[in-house]
Every structure is written in structure tokens, then in C-alpha cells.
Amino acid sequence: MSQQSSASAPLSPAPPQRDPRRWWILAVLCSSLFVIVLDNTILNVAIPSITEQLDASTAQIQWTINAYTLVLSGLLITAGGLSDRLGRKRALLLGLLVFGVGSAIGAFAGSPEVLIGARALMGVGAAFLMPGTLAVLVRTFDNEERPKAIGIWAAVSSVGMALGPVLGGFLLDHFWWGVTFLINVPVAVVGLIAMGALLRESKDPANARPDLIGALLCTVSVVALVWAVISVPGQGWLDPETLGAGLLGLAGATVFVRWELRAPDPMLDMTMFKNPKFRGAVFGGILSAFGMAGSLFLLTQDLQFLRGYAPLEAGAQLTPMAVGVLISSILISPRVVKKLGIGKGVALGVTCSAAGLLTVALAPDDGYLVLAAGLLLLGGGAGISGPLVANALMSSIPPERASTGSGVNNTLQELGSGLGVGVLGAVLVAAFSQNLPGGLGGAAAESFPAAVAAAGDDSGLLAQVRDSFADSLTISQLIGAAAVLLGGWLAGALLLRADRADRARAAAREAEAAVSGSGRADGAADDRPV
Known part of the structure; x- marks a missing residue:
């Protein structure tokens, strides 16, 4: 028996x-x-x-x-x-x-x-x-x-x-x-x-034909958008070349989306964007890249122009950020996702990054310890949220589309990086032009070296230029910290909602399996010989 x-x-x-x-x-x-x-x-x-x-x-x-x-x-x-x-x-x-x-x-x-x-x-x-x-x-x-x-x-x-x-x-x-x-x-x-x-x-078992028209539209639109965002720091948002590239990119992206929705074998499955986990991961990836690239852009100017480091020395001063990323990505992020889940983990990571940006913005010019602590915190937060965002994105797409999903992730990070430099760079220029002492405007407001050259040998004016640039950097860094924090919390909320939906579906499947198993067991018991 x-x-x-x-x-x-x-x-x-x-x-x-x-x-x-x-x-x-x-x-x-x-x-x-x-x-x-x-x-x-x-x-x-x-x-x-x-x-x-x-x-x-x-x-x-x-x-x-x-x-x-x-x-x-x-x-x-x-x-x-x-x-x-x-x-x-x-x-x-x-x-x-x-x-x-x-x-x-x-x-x-x-x-x-x-x-x-x-x-x-x-x-x-x-x-x-x-x-x-x-x-x-x-x-x-x-x-x-x-x-x-x-x-x-x-x-x-x-x-x-x-x-x-x-x-x-x-x-x-x-x-x-x-x-x-x-x-x-x-x-x-x-x-x-x-x-x-x-x-x-x-590879994808469907063995679909390559979407050549989609590939062409995607390439043209992304190249144009990236060209626009990397042109902003040098040429400004309103430069005809920047505007033209941006408009071409947006128009190309619109045509690309319309084509992909109707194509028999689309290169990019647009239904992925209906998944809240995918949307949250995409948004989180853009904000993470925005914060890291924008902060690096501002930090290098702080270290070289205000603290007087040579380019190689300035790069070495950023080591605590790399250490923070290394430690938290490998040791902390996997534990965070087990204890908190992806949504809360991303919120924790961006909070740490924003706190790091705030610390860097308020660090005194005459010491390195506070700056190093801020960089360590900035890198640590990015090391927590970055892997969680990548994991969320890759788990929200079908396995047969893994490379396409990864390509979307990397592309949006490139755009996020460019936007971080462009937006925070524009904020820096605007704040600097407003903070400059009277008599220094026009070309002098475009960069710190240009303002120093315009000030000449006037030590008092040079000191005012330096203070103005320091204040402008602080304003830009604070705005960057706020953008990372608010955007990261929004991404975390989207991912948290997706987490709860996934858990609810998993619980429903387990309950259904338990009921089915109980039914089979009862049936087997009824079939047993008396």
C-alpha cells in the first residue's frame, strides 16, 4: 500500500x-x-x-x-x-x-x-x-x-x-x-x-526576422538625443545645433515607437513599458546615472578650480566614491534586497546618495575628511540602488529578450548621464552668472577660468569670483541632491508597488497549488482499496 x-x-x-x-x-x-x-x-x-x-x-x-x-x-x-x-x-x-x-x-x-x-x-x-x-x-x-x-x-x-x-x-x-x-x-x-x-x-527561440527599419529609427533618434545632451555644457540649451539635434531625436523616437507598435517582429517590445517594475527600474536607472554623472561633473571643477588639484590628483581624490560603490555593490546590496525588497532598497540607496551629495556640497574647502565621507556615502548609495535597479529591470522582461532589455538599460543610463551633466551644468552657469560681481558678465560668466581671466590681477575681484563660483557649485549640488532624492523615491514607490503585486500573485499561485494538491490527495485516498 x-x-x-x-x-x-x-x-x-x-x-x-x-x-x-x-x-x-x-x-x-x-x-x-x-x-x-x-x-x-x-x-x-x-x-x-x-x-x-x-x-x-x-x-x-x-x-x-x-x-x-x-x-x-x-x-x-x-x-x-x-x-x-x-x-x-x-x-x-x-x-x-x-x-x-x-x-x-x-x-x-x-x-x-x-x-x-x-x-x-x-x-x-x-x-x-x-x-x-x-x-x-x-x-x-x-x-x-x-x-x-x-x-x-x-x-x-x-x-x-x-x-x-x-x-x-x-x-x-x-x-x-x-x-x-x-x-x-x-x-x-x-x-x-x-x-x-x-x-x-x-537566443530568442522565436527566431524572428531582424527589424531593420526599427533599428535605423532607434539608432538615429538615440544618436540625435545623446548629441543634444552632450552639447549642452559647451553650447547651451538654446543653441540651434542643440535644439535641432534634440528635436530630431524626439521626432525619431516618436516614429520609432509608432513603428514598433505596428511592426510584425518589433525589435523592442513596447508592452514592457506597461510593467510597473520595468517603468520603475527605467526611471531609477536614469536618476542614478543623472546623479552620478552630474555630481562627478561638478566635483571635478570643485577639486581643480577651488581646491587647486591637478587633473590626476583630482581623479585620485574621488577614490572614496569608488570604494563605496565596490563595497556596497558586492556586500550590502544583496543583503538589502533580501531584507527590504527592491523598492525599499532603491529608496534607501538614493537616500544615501542624496545625503552624500549634500555632505559634499557643504564640505569646507580647507579639509578633505568631510569631502571623503560624502564621497563614500555617495558611492555607497549608488552601489546599493544600482544593482537593485538592474536586477528589477532584467527580472521584468522575458528571458528571450534579455539582451534587448539590457540595451534599454544601458541606453537610458547614457542619456541619464548626459542629462545630469547638461542640467546641472546649466544650473551652474545660470547661478554663476547671477552671483558674479558687477562688471563681470557676458563671456566671463561662461566658466570659472574665463571669469578669472576677466578679473585680471585684481585680488579683491578674484576673491569675489572664487566665492561666487563656490556658491554656484553648492546650489547646483543641492539641486542635484534634491532631484536624486525625489526621483529615486518615486522609482522606489513604483518598484515597491510592483513587489507587492508580485508577492500577491505568488501567494495566489501557492494557494491554488495547495488546493490542487489537496484535491489530488483526497482523490488518491478515495481510490485506495478498502
Whole structure:
């Protein structure tokens, strides 16, 4: 009888086996991600050397920096969609190969034009790499280990961004400027070998046709929008070029959305935006990038113009922020999500970041301890909220669209970063022009160096210019802190509501399963021989 009963009981599904190579896979993915984000900032310290040795104009230098950002941002969603359709492993290998080739060309470029082309080629490779790293990570780790893995992924991204100027300065002290490109090549070679050996191919089983029209519309609209936001600090919001690019981007985005809603095989499933968890994650990602990029933009000016640090020294002073991100992403964020959930965890993270921005804004000019504490708190808050936002976004989309979702996440972060610099930069300029002493206006209000040059040798006027700039920085930082706090709380509220809805659905499924199981047990009991 016991054998009959045992045979009639439903078998529990075996728990999924964890890939024993999963941490090696994460190491390969993170090393590729590290060089991608490193190239966003490492080139800045090499600008004087490149300008001198390649006889580059200011416009050519700007294109050298922006070519990478524009191409990367413009292709992220398109590359993510192609990765889902054609295979994520294939896309990662292609991206790493193109990125490595572009880096090698850039290292030995003999003219500004070749260097600009190399940076654009690197952007193409990075666009295929970035969405794939997060998509493969999500498919490699189960629900229990995924928050920790995403925390490590986010920490590597933030630390790579922060270490760019420091590493670039160290390399330029010992080698020529091309080494800032050349260091990517061995990483690409090792990554190609390791990815080929470790990764399994995965793609959307629907095997839909590529949405070429959607890809074109998406690329044009995102490139135009990114061009508009990165033009704001130098040209202003009302510059015809900035306005034209912004209007083109908005028009392109409108046409793109209308096309995707009607396309038979859309590149981007617009129904994802109906999910409150996806909307909250998108909003939280934009605000997180807004706060980090905007604060870095203001901080570098504070450290160099007011505190007198050289560019390399200023980069080193930001180390506490990188340490905060590293510790909280890996050690604190996974614990927070277990205890508080995603919504409350994001609210906690942005509160810490806003408190850090407030501390930095009010830190005295003659000491570093308070500033370091603020930077540590700022990075710690970002390290808590960033991985939670990424986890929420990736868990709110179908697994077969993982690369597309990751591409959306990365694209919006690029836009958020540009908006952070543009909006807070505009606030800084407006406040500075109002705070300047009488007689200094016009071109002098555009930047601190311009105002110093206009003040000449008048020590009293120079002191007033310095005080005006310090007050303007404080105002901008306080506005940034308020925006991060309020926006982050709103994102946290959206995610909290989504959390509760998920728990309610899970409880309903458990209750239904319990009722079904009870019914089967009663039926089995009735069938037992008397």
C-alpha cells in the first residue's frame, strides 16, 4: 500500500543545477565590461599629448571623445535586439573582436581622422558587448545568486569609470598616449579565448526576422538625443545645433515607437513599458546615472578650480566614491534586497546618495575628511540602488529578450548621464552668472577660468569670483541632491508597488497549488482499496 501511495504522489522537480563555471564566466564578462567603461574616461588625461603629437584641433579632440559615446549609445538597443535574435555568444565574440581591432588601430593612429574612426569602431564593438554581458549573467545565475552577481557586475562598471583618469595618468607617466588604447588588446584576446570555451549559445527561440527599419529609427533618434545632451555644457540649451539635434531625436523616437507598435517582429517590445517594475527600474536607472554623472561633473571643477588639484590628483581624490560603490555593490546590496525588497532598497540607496551629495556640497574647502565621507556615502548609495535597479529591470522582461532589455538599460543610463551633466551644468552657469560681481558678465560668466581671466590681477575681484563660483557649485549640488532624492523615491514607490503585486500573485499561485494538491490527495485516498 505504501508503494501504491508513493507511486501516486507527484514528483517534485529537481532543482536546477548550477553551472560550476559560473564564477569564471562572470570574471570574463566583467573584464570585458571593465575595459568598455574604462574607455569612457581614460582618454581625458591623454588629450594634451594627443593634441600635441597628432596636431589635433579642438573640434577633432571633441570628436575623438564623442565618437565613442555617440556610436555606443546609438547602437545599444539595436545591438541588444540583434543579440537576442542571432545569438548572445556570437554577439559577444563579435563585439570583443571589433573592440580589440579598434583599440589596436587607435593605439597606432597617425592622424586625428584615423583616431576618430578607431574610437567609432570601438563604440560599435562596445555596443554589442555591453548588453550581452548582463544578459548572459542573468541566464547563468539563479535567483539566489543573481543579486550578488549583478552587484559585482555593477561594481566593476562603476570602478572602471572612476579608475579611468587615475590609470590613464599612471600610464602616461611611463609610456606614450597610445598605450591607453593598447591595454585593451590583450584583454580582448584573452576574452575571445575564454568566451569561446566557457559560454553556451542562447537566443530568442522565436527566431524572428531582424527589424531593420526599427533599428535605423532607434539608432538615429538615440544618436540625435545623446548629441543634444552632450552639447549642452559647451553650447547651451538654446543653441540651434542643440535644439535641432534634440528635436530630431524626439521626432525619431516618436516614429520609432509608432513603428514598433505596428511592426510584425518589433525589435523592442513596447508592452514592457506597461510593467510597473520595468517603468520603475527605467526611471531609477536614469536618476542614478543623472546623479552620478552630474555630481562627478561638478566635483571635478570643485577639486581643480577651488581646491587647486591637478587633473590626476583630482581623479585620485574621488577614490572614496569608488570604494563605496565596490563595497556596497558586492556586500550590502544583496543583503538589502533580501531584507527590504527592491523598492525599499532603491529608496534607501538614493537616500544615501542624496545625503552624500549634500555632505559634499557643504564640505569646507580647507579639509578633505568631510569631502571623503560624502564621497563614500555617495558611492555607497549608488552601489546599493544600482544593482537593485538592474536586477528589477532584467527580472521584468522575458528571458528571450534579455539582451534587448539590457540595451534599454544601458541606453537610458547614457542619456541619464548626459542629462545630469547638461542640467546641472546649466544650473551652474545660470547661478554663476547671477552671483558674479558687477562688471563681470557676458563671456566671463561662461566658466570659472574665463571669469578669472576677466578679473585680471585684481585680488579683491578674484576673491569675489572664487566665492561666487563656490556658491554656484553648492546650489547646483543641492539641486542635484534634491532631484536624486525625489526621483529615486518615486522609482522606489513604483518598484515597491510592483513587489507587492508580485508577492500577491505568488501567494495566489501557492494557494491554488495547495488546493490542487489537496484535491489530488483526497482523490488518491478515495481510490485506495478498502
